[in-house]
Amino acid sequence: MAIPLSLGIALASGAPIMAGLVAAVVGGIVAGAAGGSVLQVSGPAAGLTVVVAGLVHEYGWAVTCAITVGAGVLQILLGLSRVARAALAISPAIVHGMLAGIGIVIALAQIHVVLGGKPHTSANESLMLLPEQLSRLNLAAVGLGVLTIAILLVWPRLPRQVRVVPAQLVAVVLATAVAWIGGLDVARVEVPADLLGTHIFPALPDGGWGGIALAVVTMALIASIESLLSAVAVDRMHDGPRANLNREMVGQGMANMVSGALGGLPVTGVIVRSSTNAAAGARSRVSAVLHGVWVIVFVGLAAGLLKQIPTSVLGAMLVMIGIKLVNFKEIRQLLKHRELPLYVITALGVVELNLMEGVLLGIGVAVLFALYRLTRSKMRVEHRGNRWHVVIEGSLTFVAVPKLSRTLAEIPAGAAVDVDLAVDFLDHAAFEALHNWRTTHERLGGEVDIDEIHEAWYHNAATSGGAGRKSAPSRPTYLPWQEGRVAAAPAQQVLGGVREFQQDAAAKVRPYFEQLAEGQSPSQLFLTCSDSRVVPHLITSSGPGDLFVVRNIGNIVPQYREDVASGAGDHSVAAAIEYATEVLGVKSITVCGHSCCGAMKALLDGRGEGAPSCGLDAWLGHGSHSLARFRVDASDRGEDVAAHDELCQVNVAQQLDNLMTYPGVQERVARGDLHLIGMFFDIATAEVHFLDEGSEQFVPVSQMKMNDELAAV
Template structure:
């Protein structure tokens, strides 16, 4: 299909152009502030914003991500500028772009997502703290120190020696930024950073305050080609890789985060990394800061209604027009106001939401160690420390071993070992096994996905010693037979076996790990007998206490009437257990009306016993999709064939068929059978009301009638509403139709 070009341009004008203007208003002050925090020329921030918007926006793989100078990279740039100088830093940025381009070409983008988010969030929090501490000195009228620790030590003296006008501008900027979030939504369409800088500039100009002014000094239009860094080439290579990896990871994580905020075309991460690489090459060549995807600008872009990459591209165009045509206005901005903006941004980078997320996965130590190490040691050292701790924690989780022991009344000990058995778990494993009394009969279940030689030797040696002392050990492996293979001297698997669900009672025989033997003419054990043996061995010890209690008396709370279809397992689809359901099963989940022919006492007897002896609180009728009985009813008994008993029984479904024809007869379609199955559930609830005792209890509020419909293919249970309210008389109007029930997960 040929795209409608006119429609595309109208969509761009309607959605992307307004969004680009909003992002532009956010990008200009942030770009200036990040350049200031990076120790680079202020124009470098605007150059990076232009290149990030136009180049990365055009070539990247995301439709809505906005790239530009990132606060998370400012700490690296500061160190590079102080070590190599600005023009050499630009060359490092260019070389980092080449590395990113190659990584994107070789499809390595997904590998960057292997970095623990706790490391990234901890790094960004540390960078935010460092930025806030350093720029706070500027707000107070002084100058920032070389390290975060030095800034913290010098802070009390800086506070004692306040510079009036400069402090006032900084406090005013932070106040506007803080209060702007409380403004009405219509007012907040104007970005807070822009408003704060405008208020600070106008106030300083109106009152003639003595503040430091921002000056681009014509650097927007001046250009000099980057130079190669001088010094140890090992450190230069490490710097290039650090910039490439940090900018790439931040861009890809930002891309993934923004994907969940829009419904447009999904991002291509390798293409995004390639686009970021080209953008960094261009930015470095033009004298700009390193470029990365920025979450603040990207989120603003989505919230402003952007649909395509044109918003990011146009925002870069607007920054370029502003820098060339209106750059002179920047000198009206007080430097202290930019510093205050950076303090505010730095504090926001310590995101409590990130801490809550990593806490839920037990990764707070990684977050804290990364943050403290970055603050105290440096960015590269902090990231490496965080990655090392994350790897150690992952190794600990992968090699964690659990040993559960239980002893029966007859003295038999059941032991279950779960996890990955490696040499790291041997001390715990041997300690637990040696607590088992000598001479005991032991059932040892190995629920493991890996076993190395050290773990095998530990278990095997214990087994030999235990059997030598008169005990017995029966080993059963729920996954691949690691122990058996090792004991036989066979070659072990090179990797962990994929997790497989152990045998479960609810799995069909054909889906079991080791299905019971099928019956044959030679009289081999049938599956039911083998299943009973499996129950005795695995399940009976677990449920014996429950059945011992139930042996005295049953007290079910529900009478559950459902079809005899083999695919319906009441306890499975209702998450119930022994003693919960008093169950009646027949073909078609039918409840013969009182006095109907052919006469049936089986269902009536169950209803009487359940309501008058057991005192159940609920009677549930559960139908299901594709019911063969209802197919027979729908065919007027033709599908029952030469089964006279079945044809007679299906007469009890005539009322369901009549109601179906009455309500759905003019809308017959391919799904008519399932509609009849739902109508049949409603009709059986009506049939229950023909029994006087049932109707009296329903009227008195002592008994509830519930209809369920199990969609087999979707494995979902739907609630089918009754045809009338429970407290209405038998002759009242029936208003509800089949199929309009609620749904719940099965």
């Protein structure tokens, strides 16, 4: 995949054809060995094509190489300053808008190449000259370009076994073969006779140092942001070590210094090659280094074939790359978050102005958006029964005081009022307005109850005399239903809880659920009891998408030979285990028991033994192994633990053994891909205990050191 892409990017940048191959080699070997992302593959990137083309046009190729070296030095300094994560503070809308603008410029320029002409550096120029190009198009070049695009569109829909070969390679080989067999008169890649002897050393300009400095900063920032965003994206594709972004910045800088010194294009982390690397099963940075080595080998073997590649084929590939940079999936996400205008403004700025000015325009608009949202608040008044309700959301600042005064003026004098204050900031002017209205309303016989949903801004200001000070949340996240709802009908209890979720928590968790809407990838299977006092997400501090939870009476795992092989019994637990291990690919299975378990008390009372008389007895029959194990170890049991709690702990250990009767679990544990964890939750003390495999005892987490915690899992 790397060779045709590198050739196409060099062609679109107006650089020597060898420059793309040098960048591919250096990006693989230098950035792969020195960078902080183990699976990221680096090389010449389409995102810098517009910048490089402009620099080549203005300064020439030798000076552009010197700019690349300078950008590499700046990247190293930024990495050593440990500011890499600051680059991720730039809004994704700006980054994707920048890439979309670059994609539009690339596509417009390369359409001319597909039609048999030459590319243009300006998007406006490309559009204005398109009718003239259509009037003198080369039908052979157009045919090869259409063939290339067709292959790139159809190839991802073919069976997986076929898609092992990259679509770009297939498109270049087939289109080149058609051109060669048919003897078509089309422009081809211009390869010097001595490919390796065309090295151009960097050269300093005669003047214009201000423009050179701006070019160095522009190239360094764009290359860094693209590389860091790619590294973060690659981290989501594998389970290996996470990327060290500062080291990645240094590695990218070293690669740019070497590439520029050797006459190569600027280097960045490339998401297309990196995702291919991760999908192929790579495990270490050796894969990225070998990518560079293989480019050298294949260029050495196929240098004579490169000059047979029609430029319209590479142009068609770049048209597709440009179109893909306009990410429609990302546009939908930005539309949901109301950030599409920022994306569009940045993209148009890149197209109509230039890349740096377009990005600066996007940042400026983003700051204005942030200021607007900071001063924006939502207010509504509702009349329910004999009380008035005022709901205020957002940031309550001096700008919102007129709107706040108009809203509160709707409430008649002497009325009972509930004010739901769900704000993330309250400044002094807004506090004074609200507080003065409250004291006046109460003085005239009214009643005002201010309920702060998230943080006690108003309370702190009223008691300390100052506003704008953040406090702890007014109530914990997990609490039983409020006393006012206990006496209500069950349906009303649930409805009240749902309404509280919609009002308080839904806005906070909505971004996480949007990311999870297309699928789940939990790393843990958590098997626990159905007891209402055990809340898995509470005791593990986990959230949506983290745990695949299975609950049943007594946290029991029926043995495989009983539950599946015989075809009898309840298959729900077996199905969940197989789905979690074979489809979701979880990395661990936790069996969590708890104190005062009703199922264990029932086992001690003889339920589950003999012929079952009901569904509960039949299910508890699966606990016979735990009960037998408990009776065997009765002599070792201490007197400080209740019998049913001791059985609870024995039951956890037995269920771990039962898990090992499942062939899939046994195989993955043997490979080291799956870990089994035993856990016991003491309800009275809210203390979690882990089963230590060495001593076969449950140890409280509060008494465990880090090494003990690692050993437990």
